[in-house]
Amino acid sequence: IVVNPIPGGPSERVGIMPGDRVIDVDGKNVAGIGLKNSEVFKMLRGDKGTQVTVRILRRNSSKPLEFNIIRDKIPIHSLDASYMIDDKIGYIKLNRFALTTESEFLEALLKLKEEDMQHLILDLRGNGGGYLNASVALADHFLKEKKLIVYTEGRNSPKTDFIATTKGELQEGRLVILIDEGSASASEIVAGAVQDWDRGIIIGRRSFGKGLVQNQLPLPDGSMVRLTVARYHTPTGRVIQKPYNPNELESYYSELTQRYNNGEFFHADSISIPDSLKYFTLNTGKVVYGDGGIMPDIFIPVDTTHYSEYYGKLIRKGIINQFIHTYIDKNRSNLKRNYGSFEKFNKNFTVNQNIIDELLTFAENQGLESDSDGFNTSKDEILIQLKALIALNQFSTNYYFQIVNQNNKALQKAIDVLNSWDSYKHLVKD
CATH class of the missing domain: 3.90.226.10 (2-enoyl-CoA Hydratase; Chain A, domain 1)
Structure with a gap:
């Protein structure tokens, strides 16, 4: 599944979109046969200027779409x-x-x-x-x-x-x-x-x-x-x-x-x-x-207030990311229709109980044993991550950080310092 084509990259230039499913690379089937991501990446990569043809499934399209991508340098942003x-x-x-x-x-x-x-x-x-x-x-x-x-x-x-x-x-x-x-x-x-x-x-x-x-x-x-x-x-x-x-x-x-x-x-x-x-x-x-x-x-200090072993496993095993891909794939059109801008999304979108229940069921299906105490300890952090990852998929990395930073203690301290500068003048030269 394409999470987000790299801005300015060759895939974005030909119209590859978030949520697209790659099913074929240069005539070779890559879907449903147990290939690792690394194997698919190897097929997609090649010398600059050469062409690779991919077929993708796009939600709400009646048949696969074919794209001819000219390989180029991939911009890596700082x-x-x-x-x-x-x-x-x-x-x-x-x-x-x-x-x-x-x-x-x-x-x-x-x-x-x-x-x-x-x-x-x-x-x-x-x-x-x-x-x-x-x-x-x-x-x-x-x-x-x-x-x-x-x-x-x-x-x-x-x-x-x-x-x-x-x-x-x-x-x-x-x-x-x-x-x-x-x-x-x-x-x-x-x-x-x-x-x-x-x-x-x-x-x-x-x-x-x-x-x-x-x-x-x-x-x-x-x-x-x-x-x-x-x-x-x-x-x-x-x-x-x-x-x-x-x-x-x-x-x-x-x-x-x-x-x-x-x-x-x-x-x-x-x-x-x-x-x-x-x-x-x-x-x-x-x-x-x-x-x-x-x-x-x-x-x-490192903030461990909302950390639990259950949350750690959700992250380490990639379960939250996998769930978000599935959730967005099913709800992409609704998200675009109801939250066309980040401002509207940030203000009005809430991770409701239905989404939480879907995540917990998905995690169990992935082999992660349920842990209500662990979930409750980390609930606030999990809700922030879910909303931020949806923003990442729907908009950009910039908006992911706008959400995850909202409760970040180091950032909140930085804001406090800037707003109370006179109290910290001994640390700087004005």
Whole structure:
């Protein structure tokens, strides 16, 4: 089933729609014969410029439809969401740092400015990083000319500085950046630069701690080896890379699990950092910390209030996603007729008891044992996920995040900080 054709991709250009069922690829049947998705994907992929013919079943069509798709590069976007939270606060979420990240960010930022945005929340949670140049270009928009953004230095690699230019589109105004343990590399460069120059407030949990510069060296057999030649340093000199002992590989790779077990995801005071790893920001002299990763100015614990093992299984086994595909396939025309816009959908659509009962029955049919206590514990979260996934299928990723963010504690704290800025002035330079 086609969930959503990628915007601007070759399938969307020929008219493939959400809910379409692929039954045939280049004359070969792929429906109802037990093929894995990966096998179908392999049949669909090929060299740029070549053609693949697919036949699909579309609800309310009397016969299969045939499409000739010219294979092309698939656009992979960095921007997950951008919207106005209220009449002053804008929100942008990035999922990676790639060649198009700066242009996507700028396009979103300028649109928000047209809507009279005064303050920005930049969400880098779960953003595993990407290109160094993309992170430098993004940070450049927040810092004034000639400010150091990041530098690299290694045992045999001379220090290289990356400096802000005059192009910054958001050098003034209130700024909050959200990070967590999934924010790494390029995300940490941006957060570290903003924090060290007291340009904005960092909210969330300690970031991953990935800050190595590596060169790829080709080997005769066609493989490659990555050689670490330098490390990233924030403007105050903090090393982004978390400590690494070659004799304790298992400990290094399980470091996030250790953080969880040590309580770091739940209690800010569970992190013990020696005085030797204290640094001072470059404008206000605020204490910040090294030892790998970026420590937030305001800590937000992992929220387990609505978590249950039952909910975990619904997610891990993909049952909620499968159910949504089935539900939308049956109700697509009604959804379009009754909720033609996201605004109407967000205001008027409710996950009612009938939908809940359908989900519970579907889950049982998928082999998940019923658990009323677990469901009741996680009910609010399940209802939000169901509505958000319908919005994702009917509209776009942007609207998915508008719904799931409504009860997000880190985002709510960011909004509170921006609206009560005077109470947090000690964390920034106005």
